[in-house]
Amino acid sequence: xxxxxxxxxxxxxxxxxxxxxxxxxxxxxxxxxxxxxxxxxxxxxxxxxxxxxxxxxxxxxxxxxxxxxxxxxxxxxxxxxxxxxxxxxxxxxxxxxxxxxxxxxxxxxxxxxxxxxxxxxxxxxxxxxxxxxxxxxxxxxxxxxxxxxxxxxxxxxxxxxxxxxxxxxxxxxxxxxxxxxxxxxxxxxxxxxxxxxxxxxxxxxxxxxxxxxxxxxxxxxxxxxxxxxxxxxxxxxxxxxxxxxxxxxxxxxxxxxxxxxxxxxxxxxxxxxxxxxxxxxxxxx
Numbered sequence: 001x002x003x004x005x006x007x008x009x010x011x012x013x014x015x016x017x018x019x020x021x022x023x024x025x026x027x028x029x030x031x032x033x034x035x036x037x038x039x040x041x042x043x044x045x046x047x048x049x050x051x052x053x054x055x056x057x058x059x060x061x062x063x064x065x066x067x068x069x070x071x072x073x074x075x076x077x078x079x080x081x082x083x084x085x086x087x088x089x090x091x092x093x094x095x096x097x098x099x100x101x102x103x104x105x106x107x108x109x110x111x112x113x114x115x116x117x118x119x120x121x122x123x124x125x126x127x128x129x130x131x132x133x134x135x136x137x138x139x140x141x142x143x144x145x146x147x148x149x150x151x152x153x154x155x156x157x158x159x160x161x162x163x164x165x166x167x168x169x170x171x172x173x174x175x176x177x178x179x180x181x182x183x184x185x186x187x188x189x190x191x192x193x194x195x196x197x198x199x200x201x202x203x204x205x206x207x208x209x210x211x212x213x214x215x216x217x218x219x220x221x222x223x224x225x226x227x228x229x230x231x232x233x234x235x236x237x238x239x240x241x242x243x244x245x246x247x248x249x250x251x252x253x254x255x256x257x258x259x260x261x262x263x264x265x266x267x268x269x270x271x272x273x274x275x276x277x278x279x280x281x282x283x284x285x
Contacts, residue, residue: 002266004263004266004270007259008263011256011259011260014255014256014259015252015256017248017252018249018252018256021245021248021252022245024241024245025241025242025245025246025249028239028242029238029242031238032180032235032238032239032242035177035235035238036177036235038231038234038235039177039228039231039232039235042224042231043228045224046225046228049217049220049221049224050221052217053195053214053218053221054195056206056213056217057195057210057214059206059210060209060210060213060214069214069218070162070163071159071162071163071191071192071193071218071219071222072192072195072218073192075165075168075169076168077110077168077169078112078113078114078168079113079166079167079168079169080110080113080115080116080167080168080169080170080171081115081116081117081136081161081167081169081170081171082103082106082107082115082116082117082118082171082172082173083117083118083120083154083158083170083171083172083173083226083229084100084118084119084121084124084128084173084174085099085121085124085172085173085175085229085230086099086100086119086120086121086123086124086125087121087122087123087143087233087237088121088122088123088140088141088142088143089122089123089241090123091244091245092237092240092241092244093240093241093243093244093247094240095175095183095236095237095240095241096121096123098175098185099124099173099185100124100128102173102185102187103117103128103173106171106173106187115134116134116135116136116167117133117134118136118137118138118139118154118157118158119135119138119139120139120140120142120154120230121139121142121143121233122140125138125140136161137154137157139154142230143233143237146227146231146234148223150230151223151226151227152223152226154226155226156219156223158170158190158191158222158226162191162192167191169191169192170189170190170191171187171188171189171190172186172187172188172225172226172229173185173186173187174229174230174232174233174236175232175236176232176236177232177235177236177239178236179239180239180242180243181239181243183236183239183240186229186232188225190222190225190226191222193221193222
């Protein structure tokens with residue numbers, strides 16, 4: 001049976017851990033609000049850009065002089081680039097493990113193709129580097145406060161690889177922010193660009209030929225897709241860490257209650273034993 005000193009030491013250790021998890025929860029809650037605002041602001045822009053792109057693509061399709069944009073070229077997917085967006089830190093529940101499992105499942109389903117990885121985030125990089133995966137590039141320390149200038153070079157690199165036929169397709173895996181308690185694993189094909197469905201065509205008056213506008217809009221659209229994926233991942237990461245730290249704080253409180261109850265029982269048993277010894281000694285005299 002552990003002594004009272006050992007139990008008190010363990011209770012003190014759990015309380016210290018509880019203070020850390022509570023502080024991490026508060027930090028993640030503050031960061032989540034800012035990240036959530038950025039995601040909500042980016043979604044309408046991405047949706048509007050998709051609608052404009054669909055209308056411009058429809059206008060460019062009827063132009064017999066328009067050349068085929070290389071970002072729309074369809075090729076057999078023999079060489080695939082998978083962009084995996086994970087976190088730089090842990091303590092976020094199953095946030096990173098779900099992403100890594102999704103990437104492994106993606107690779108396993110395409111055994112006939114050569115899949116290379118563009119890894120954004122320390123957790124994904126460390127996991128696949130240890131396993132000798134084919135890594136095309138790695139980026140870390142982007143999850144703090146990502147900007148468009150941070151992610152645009154990665155998107156341009158992927159587009160250049162696609163234009164030169166170094167790869168035949170680009171997919172991105174990330175967690176989409178749904179709510180504080182829910183994140184959705186997303187696997188989206190970026191290249192070749194899948195043009196949004198044209199629901200309600202708009203009769204634009206083009207100052208430039210539609211084909212030229214399409215050539216200018218497609219790279220921007222790809223960059224925005226990368227940027228939105230990173231913003232979604234950052235918000236989902238803070239939400240997952242906030243939920244995980246809240247659960248850890250609650251578990252610590254339950255453990256403290258159980259240890260306190262056990263300590264009281266041990267102390268009561270010790271006192272009872274001492275009383276019995278005193279009474280027994282008095283009776284023996």
